[in-house]
Structure formats: structure tokens, C-alpha cells
Amino acid sequence: MKRRTFVKNLSLSAGLVMASSVIPAACQGTEKTNFELLDLHVHTTDKFTIENILEIGKKNQVKFGVVDHPISWALKDDNDLKNYIEKLRKYPVYIGLQPTYLGWSKNYSKELLAQVDYILMDPQMVPMGNGDTWRIWEFDTYIDDTEDFMKRYMDYSMEVLTKEPINIFGWPLFLPVCISRDYYKLWTEDRMQQIITAAKARNIAIEINDMSHTPHEEFILKAKAQGLKFTFGSDSRNNNVGRLAYCKRIAEKCNLTAADFYVPVKKG
Ligand SMILES: [Zn+2]
Numbered sequence: 001m002k003r004r005t006f007v008k009n010l011s012l013s014a015g016l017v018m019a020s021s022v023i024p025a026a027c028q029g030t031e032k033t034n035f036e037l038l039d040l041h042v043h044t045t046d047k048f049t050i051e052n053i054l055e056i057g058k059k060n061q062v063k064f065g066v067v068d069h070p071i072s073w074a075l076k077d078d079n080d081l082k083n084y085i086e087k088l089r090k091y092p093v094y095i096g097l098q099p100t101y102l103g104w105s106k107n108y109s110k111e112l113l114a115q116v117d118y119i120l121m122d123p124q125m126v127p128m129g130n131g132d133t134w135r136i137w138e139f140d141t142y143i144d145d146t147e148d149f150m151k152r153y154m155d156y157s158m159e160v161l162t163k164e165p166i167n168i169f170g171w172p173l174f175l176p177v178c179i180s181r182d183y184y185k186l187w188t189e190d191r192m193q194q195i196i197t198a199a200k201a202r203n204i205a206i207e208i209n210d211m212s213h214t215p216h217e218e219f220i221l222k223a224k225a226q227g228l229k230f231t232f233g234s235d236s237r238n239n240n241v242g243r244l245a246y247c248k249r250i251a252e253k254c255n256l257t258a259a260d261f262y263v264p265v266k267k268g
Contacts, residue, residue, distance in 0.1 A: 034257040039242045040065035040096060040264070041120060041170065041207065041233025048237050050091055062242035065094035065264065067120055070104050081112050085268075094264045096120055098170070105165055113165070118264035120207065120233070122170035123157040134176070141176035149179070150186055154194065161198035167262065168231050169199055170207045173215040187219065196223050205229040205262035211236070213246045220254045229262035 042064050044050055053064055068075055068084055075081045075097075088095045094117040099105070105113060113119075126134040129152060134141055136153075143149045161169060172195065173187055196219075199206060206215065206223055208230055215223075220230070232247040234240055 033248060033252065034255075035251065035261055036258065037062040037242065037244060037248075038065070038232060038261070038263065039063070039210075039234050039236075039244060040067075040094065040118065040168065040231045041098075041209070041235045042066050042241045043068065043235075043237040045237050050088065050093070053093070053241055054091060056239065056242055060242055062244070063093070064242065065096045065118065067096040067098040070097050070099050070108060071101070077107070078109050078112055081108055085112070085115050089268050094118060094266065096264070098122075099164070099166075100125055102159055102164065115267050117267055118167040119165060120168040120170045120231075121160055121164050121166045122172075122174075122207075123153065123160045124171055124174070126153050126156045128152065136174065136176045137171075139177055141178060143176055143178055146179050146182070146186070149176075150191070154191060157195060158198055161195065161202070161204060166204055167264065168205045168207050168233075169195075170233060171209050171212060171214065171235075172206050173219060174209065174212045183216070187216075192219050192222060196226055196228060199223070200226055200228055203229075205231050207231050207233040208247045208250060210234045210240075210244050210247045213250075217250060217254060220250060220256075224254060224256065224260055230256060230260055231262050 037060075039062055042053060044053065044066060050066065053066070056062070057064055066088060070081065075084055085095055096118045097116050098120050100121075124136050126136055126149070128134060134143075134149070160166070173183075173192075175183055175186065179186065206220075206228055208215070208220070210232065211234060223230075230251070232244050232251075234242065234244060
């Protein structure tokens with residue numbers, strides 16, 4: 001290419017960039033999504049209360065589902081679960097649970113579990129096979145053999161997807177920090193399809209996780225083509241609830257519409 005042609009092309013493309021960067025500004029205030037904003041992965045704390053969440057929801061026009069953990073250090077028994085449901089029923093939010101270990105539901109009465117609007121579970125506590133557990137959200141998670149980890153991670157994901165009474169698969173395709181640079185290589189067609197097939201068989205929705213920016217476009221399109229539904233989740237317990245920047249962006253890129261989302265049914 002001659003220099004003059006090069007310069008001409010350059011200024012042409014620069015002009016295009018400028019023109020297109022003006023468009024979003026011109027459309028400000030008319031931004032519309034094809035779906036309602038619903039963050040189904042929100043936690044409360046002593047300092048970040050349900051009132052704080054509702055205030056943010058009102059300001060930013062986002063709806064919420066609140067989750068807590070059915071485990072010894074949180075909702076330890078039926079009594080805790082009953083109080084949790086009764087407390088939240090007064091508010092305009094969906095009431096959810098986020099179990100963290102296999103077989104948890106045996107420790108609660110069926111009648112009470114039936115009053116919860118939805119159950120979200122992720123596969124982040126991966127058994128190492130020697131009695132220990134990888135807690136893969138932790139920054140210093142140590143993986144010495146990536147293929148061995150992926151096999152155990154897939155096995156555990158399949159246990160969650162095939163056996164647990166859940167509506168939403170959380171943190172899908174998330175990888176520990178030390179191997180996350182290989183994300184596109186490790187999430188092979190075969191592994192992605194296994195997850196989609198298992199979720200589809202039990203109508204389990206896929207969380208688009210705003211904290212980890214997973215799953216990616218290719219997985220979402222593949223899952224959508226096979227009829228899976230999605231949810232948005234910030235997994236936040238602070239002012240980040242309902243921000244959902246990644247969720248909104250990737251959902252629009254994948255042309256998700258209201259019909260592609262799972263919305264829980266309120267039980268009370
Ligand atoms: Zn959570």
C-alpha cells in the first residue's frame with residue numbers, strides 16, 4: 001500500500017470511529033434493553049441490609065433475589081430457614097438459597113424448602129479426591145495438574161447438575177486464577193456440551209456472573225440455541241448489587257430477550 005493511500009484509509013477509519021462514538025451519546029436516555037433487570041444473586045450482611053438493596057433497586061430500576069447459605073454457620077436448621085423466609089416475605093424480592101455442598105437438602109424439611117422461590121448452586125467447592133477441597137474462588141488456589149483438576153471439576157459440576165434440587169447453576173465456567181489465562185483452551189466443545197446437556201435435562205438456568213465475567217459469548221449462544229434460560233448474578237453484598245455491566249453487555253451481544261431468562265415464581 002502506498003503511503004498516501006494508507007493515510008487516506010487511516011483518516012477514513014478515524015472518521016468512522018468518531019462518527020460511531022457519537023451515536024451512544026446521542027441516544028442517551030433512550031437506552032433500552034430487551035429484558036427486565038433482575039439480579040438473582042445478592043447477599044445481605046449486618047451492614048448491607050435488605051433496605052439498602054431495595055433503595056438501590058428503586059434508584060436503578062433493578063429487581064432482586066436474595067440468597068443465603070443453608071449451612072452450619074448461616075441457616076443451620078429448619079428454624080433458621082423459617083425465620084429467613086418470614087423476614088424476607090415482607091419485601092418485594094425473590095427469596096433464594098445458595099447451598100454449597102452436596103446432599104445439603106436432607107437437613108431441612110421438604111415443606112420449608114418448597115416455600116423458597118429458587119435455589120442457586122455453584123460448583124466452587126471441588127473435591128480433590130483425598131478428602132481435601134479446592135475453594136476455587138480463593139485467589140491462592142493451587143493447581144499442580146490442570147487436566148486432573150479439570151476432570152475433577154467437571155465430575156463435581158455433573159454431581160451438582162444431575163443430583164441437586166436447583167433452579168440455577170451459578171458461577172458457570174469460572175476457573176481458579178492460576179489457570180484462568182487458559183480459559184478458551186480449557187473450555188472445550190466437549191466440556192461445554194456436557195454442562196449444557198446436563199442443565200437442559202433438568203431445566204436448570206445458567207447464571208451470567210457479573211463478578212467473574214463468565215460464561216463467555218460462545219457458551220451463551222450454544223446454550224441459547226439448545227433452549228437454556230439465563231439469569232444475572234452479581235454475587236455482591238455491597239453497592240455493586242444490580243450494576244450488572246458484564247451481564248448487560250454480553251446479553252445484548254448475544255441478543256438475549258425476556259424469553260431467554262428464567263424468572264422464579266414467588267411462593268408467597
Ligand atoms: Zn453467593
